[in-house]
Amino acid sequence: MLTSLVIGVFQGATYGLLAVGLVLVYKGTRVFNFMQGEFGTVAAYATWGLVANAHVPYGFAVLAGLACAVLLGLVVERLVIRPLLDSPKITLLVATVGAALLTISLTTLFGKSEGRVLAPALGSKNFFILGAGVATQQLLLVAVLAGLAVALAYFFSRTDLGLAVLATSQDAFATRVVGISVPAMSRFIWGFAALLGGIAGILQAPIGVFGPGFMTGLFIVPAFTAAVLGGMTSLPGAFLGGELVGVAQSLGIYYLERFHIPGTADLTVFALLLAVLLVRPQGLLGKEA
Amino acid sequence: MAAAAEALQRVEFRPSRSGWIARAAVMAAIALAIIAAPLLADDVRDQWIGYAAVYMVIGLSVNVITGHAGQISLGHQAFVGIGAFTSAYLVARSGISFFIALPVAGLTGAFMALVLGLVALRIRGLYLALVTLAFGQMTETTIFSIRGFTGGGAGADAPRPSLFAGHQAFAYLCLMVVAVFLLVDWRFVKSKAGRAIVSIRNDERVAASLGINVTAYKLFAFVLGGFIAGVGGSLFAHWNRSVATGSFGLSTALVWVLMTVVGGLGSRAGVLIGSAFFAVFQLVVGALAKGASFHWPIVGDVLVQTLSPLLGALLLLLTLTLFPGGIGQQLLPVRRWLAGGPVSTRGHHRAGAAATAAPGSEPGATAKPPHAAAGVPVPAARDEAPAEPAPTAGEPAVRVRRPRGGGRT
Numbered sequence: 001m002l003t004s005l006v007i008g009v010f011q012g013a014t015y016g017l018l019a020v021g022l023v024l025v026y027k028g029t030r031v032f033n034f035m036q037g038e039f040g041t042v043a044a045y046a047t048w049g050l051v052a053n054a055h056v057p058y059g060f061a062v063l064a065g066l067a068c069a070v071l072l073g074l075v076v077e078r079l080v081i082r083p084l085l086d087s088p089k090i091t092l093l094v095a096t097v098g099a100a101l102l103t104i105s106l107t108t109l110f111g112k113s114e115g116r117v118l119a120p121a122l123g124s125k126n127f128f129i130l131g132a133g134v135a136t137q138q139l140l141l142v143a144v145l146a147g148l149a150v151a152l153a154y155f156f157s158r159t160d161l162g163l164a165v166l167a168t169s170q171d172a173f174a175t176r177v178v179g180i181s182v183p184a185m186s187r188f189i190w191g192f193a194a195l196l197g198g199i200a201g202i203l204q205a206p207i208g209v210f211g212p213g214f215m216t217g218l219f220i221v222p223a224f225t226a227a228v229l230g231g232m233t234s235l236p237g238a239f240l241g242g243e244l245v246g247v248a249q250s251l252g253i254y255y256l257e258r259f260h261i262p263g264t265a266d267l268t269v270f271a272l273l274l275a276v277l278l279v280r281p282q283g284l285l286g287k288e289a
Numbered sequence: 290m291a292a293a294a295e296a297l298q299r300v301e302f303r304p305s306r307s308g309w310i311a312r313a314a315v316m317a318a319i320a321l322a323i324i325a326a327p328l329l330a331d332d333v334r335d336q337w338i339g340y341a342a343v344y345m346v347i348g349l350s351v352n353v354i355t356g357h358a359g360q361i362s363l364g365h366q367a368f369v370g371i372g373a374f375t376s377a378y379l380v381a382r383s384g385i386s387f388f389i390a391l392p393v394a395g396l397t398g399a400f401m402a403l404v405l406g407l408v409a410l411r412i413r414g415l416y417l418a419l420v421t422l423a424f425g426q427m428t429e430t431t432i433f434s435i436r437g438f439t440g441g442g443a444g445a446d447a448p449r450p451s452l453f454a455g456h457q458a459f460a461y462l463c464l465m466v467v468a469v470f471l472l473v474d475w476r477f478v479k480s481k482a483g484r485a486i487v488s489i490r491n492d493e494r495v496a497a498s499l500g501i502n503v504t505a506y507k508l509f510a511f512v513l514g515g516f517i518a519g520v521g522g523s524l525f526a527h528w529n530r531s532v533a534t535g536s537f538g539l540s541t542a543l544v545w546v547l548m549t550v551v552g553g554l555g556s557r558a559g560v561l562i563g564s565a566f567f568a569v570f571q572l573v574v575g576a577l578a579k580g581a582s583f584h585w586p587i588v589g590d591v592l593v594q595t596l597s598p599l600l601g602a603l604l605l606l607l608t609l610t611l612f613p614g615g616i617g618q619q620l621l622p623v624r625r626w627l628a629g630g631p632v633s634t635r636g637h638h639r640a641g642a643a644a645t646a647a648p649g650s651e652p653g654a655t656a657k658p659p660h661a662a663a664g665v666p667v668p669a670a671r672d673e674a675p676a677e678p679a680p681t682a683g684e685p686a687v688r689v690r691r692p693r694g695g696g697r698t
Contacts (some may be wrong), residue, residue, distance in 0.1 A: 019512070030642070032415045032418070032419065057652050076599025079606075079610075080609075080610070083610045084609060087609075088614070089362055089413060089414065089415055090414060090418065091609060091613070092547065092549060093361065093415055093418055094361065094547075094605070095605075095609050095610075097543055097546070097547075098547060098602050098605035098606045098609065099602070099606065101544075101547070101598060101601070101602040101605070102599065102602035102606065103538065103601060104598070104600055105596075105598040105602055106342075106599065108413055108598075109596075111601065138623060184529075194489065216539075217539060221419075221422060221423045221426055222424075224419050224423075226421070228416070228419070236503065241559035257551035261431065262430060262431055262435060263427065263429075263431035264431075265427050265430070266423070266427040266429075266430045266431065267430075268421060269427075269428055270420075270426075270427040272424045272426060273419070273420060273423050274408060274409065274420060274423075277409075277412045277416055277420065278408070278411065278412070278477060279467065281416070
């Protein structure tokens with residue numbers, strides 16, 4: 001059981017990382033961004049392509065991968081989100097789903113549909129924590145998540161840019177009145193969210209094998225559940241939610257597996273999502289539903 | 290006032306006798322073309338027609354939930370899949386007749402939708418879309434992975450009834466089911482429940498204030514959509530003669546949503562054309578490709594098969610940003626004419642002209658303003674907005690403009 005807890009914490013780090021990007025976009029532009037996972041997939045593919053095919057040093061490849069993700073974020077913001085800003089939110093949701101589908105097809109086109117292996121960033125040693133095998137990559141993932149949590153907290157409470165983003169999310173009109181460009185903020189938010197998604201993808205890809213759409217297929221629903229659990233507008237809530245979803249999922253697998261129920265991971269996440277939305281729709285740390 | 294007078298004038302338009310004959314001839318030609326198509330086509334093309342009809346049924350079911358009721362369903366594979374596996378199980382393992390299994394598959398789809406609706410319909414908008422997505426994925430990995438029910442990875446047999454074993458006969462069967470559900474959808478939209486559901490889509494709070502039981506009617510739309518999806522699933526299984534869990538992944542469900550959006554939410558003809566296009570396009574690309582690939586400079590070898598989802602997603606994004614009404618909106622002038630209206634609608638520039646002239650003119654200028662306000666789940670062009678008392682049945686010209694323009698802004 002402790003073993004499942006540890007697995008859950010490490011699994012939850014990826015959910016948390018994705019959820020932060022989801023929350024950022026939701027706070028800034030009130031969009032449910034189903035593209036978030038694909039930023040990660042694209043970054044992972046770009047990094048893999050450079051490392052495995054072009055033999056670029058790992059660090060440069062990672063930077064290039066992140067640049068690809070940010071570029072994709074900006075393109076999506078300009079071509080899909082901006083033209084639809086005045087339409088109903090549900091239209092924007094469908095649009096991000098379409099963009100995700102398009103990206104999945106493009107990665108299939110470029111990367112083929114077979115599974116790919118990206119080398120871990122810090123060697124492939126394994127540790128055992130309370131009986132759970134943990135790869136160095138996973139330790140790195142949790143460390144990056146913790147570092148990002150602190151950095152983001154500082155960014156949104158102490159820097160002008162961070163405060164401007166928050167202001168835009170609260171009242172776009174008033175923000176414009178005091179001289180902050182709302183489109184620039186929207187660009188920044190999408191680029192930044194894509195960067196976070198890219199980090200998540202590059203860190204997650206070496207854990208196992210990855211293929212087209214892997215971040216969307218495996219992680220987007222738990223990540224959304226994490227964001228909703230955290231309150232959808234709360235960045236600390238997203239970190240916390242990610243960890244909670246990871247742990248809950250891991251425990252769900254642990255307890256339900258003995259009844260020979262298939263698909264326990266998805267079942268737990270669905271039950272958790274439903275429970276949160278029905279019982280506490282404002283989430284743990286959210287201020288509004 | 291001027292607009293109302295203008296509208297009245299248009300109601301008075303009556304085609305001449307030769308006009309009626311021309312309209313009847315065109316309608317007869319369309320009907321004849323659809324009826325004759327499976328007869329004229331060879332075996333492979335008959336398979337395509339059958340598949341297109343299966344997709345049409347699924348498209349109509351998405352249309353009930355998303356088009357009429359305005360609830361996005363990203364987990365449609367749950368409803369279609371349960372119908373497919375139930376039907377396959379009943380026919381292949383229990384030896385029950387296909388003609389009993391077909392409605393039973395619909396009932397299981399309806400039951401699935403009922404269960405989801407009972408727990409989830411209190412949740413609204415974006416969050417409901419999220420719940421349906423999680424539900425679809427959950428169903429895929431739990432229920433569809435029960436080996437005894439679905440045959441695991443290998444899949445389950447789904448034999449066709451002997452009378453409809455051939456591709457041609459099966460295509461006719463599927464087309465008949467499409468015709469039945471077209472009729473159901475048409476009558477449903479005209480019914481009290483249909484009007485209530487459309488009013489809920491337009492504004493839930495206003496509908497509730499008018500005494501409409503919002504949750505009950507949303508649930509009803511869900512159940513009806515689930516039933517149609519279940520029947521579609523049954524046809525899907527028996528069209529393929531076998532069914533496997535792999536057919537009901539997330540991307541399939543998303544394709545079903547996007548074919549309906551591209552077709553035009555709420556527009557029956559548009560949805561049918563969109564669905565048929567996506568179904569046949571997949572098969573045509575598959576047939577052309579046969580695993581073949583061609584070489585591109587940077588990309589390298591490209592599997593031709595991968596181009597079909599690419600085009601689908603592109604079409605969706607283009608539809609959303611440039612033509613939010615989808616194919617249905619582009620068909621509006623044709624539909625108006627067939628229903629006995631004039632081809633052109635003078636003095637209709639602000640709303641109608643933008644819709645009809647969209648493809649040729651610059652998209653940014655004409656298509657955007659009126660559509661952006663209405664958006665997709667509340668589609669701009671509702672040629673059958675039945676919530677409004679219409680002076681003459683079958684005269685859409687008056688009703689075309691109302692939901693799009695003034696009423697909402």
